[in-house]
């Protein structure tokens with residue numbers, strides 16, 4: 001498990017262990033949403049927004065099929081947009097977005113622009129890429145999200161990978177059999 005706060009610019013990020021007591025339970029809630037997305041015919045990804053005390057505020061599954069084969073309808077970007085409409089910057093700075101797989105560059109950008117202060121993810125993009133390959137619907141964009149956040153002007157804390165074996169199970173056999 002890696003954890004660090006991305007600084008606004010340059011230099012090595014300080015390594016801190018910032019796992020909170022409720023992080024695993026909320027990440028598993030994101031896993032449940034990913035399962036429900038898969039069962040509904042969407043891609044197996046899910047995200048949860050929680051406040052600074054670990055209270056879930058919003059849930060979001062992947063929206064690929066639900067949004068009409070929208071290849072940009074990732075759970076994290078949909079959730080970041082909903083969060084930005086519902087909460088102000090001061091509130092979102094205290095919130096955590098839990099997500100079944102590491103946010104891609106697009107979603108990390110959406111999380112940054114929404115102003116969500118913390119991200120906890122299950123599976124790394126690198127591990128996801130090994131599972132999806134170059135699937136037409138999900139040619140995984142393998143860029144660590146902390147690189148995107150580190151280029152920003154407000155800090156975003158990242159915790160992950162966490163419960164990575166469980167996170168990988170969500171993808172099992174999905175991409176090989178997805179036509």
Ligand SMILES: [Zn+2]
Nearest residue numbers: 074103104107
């Ligand atoms: Zn994404």
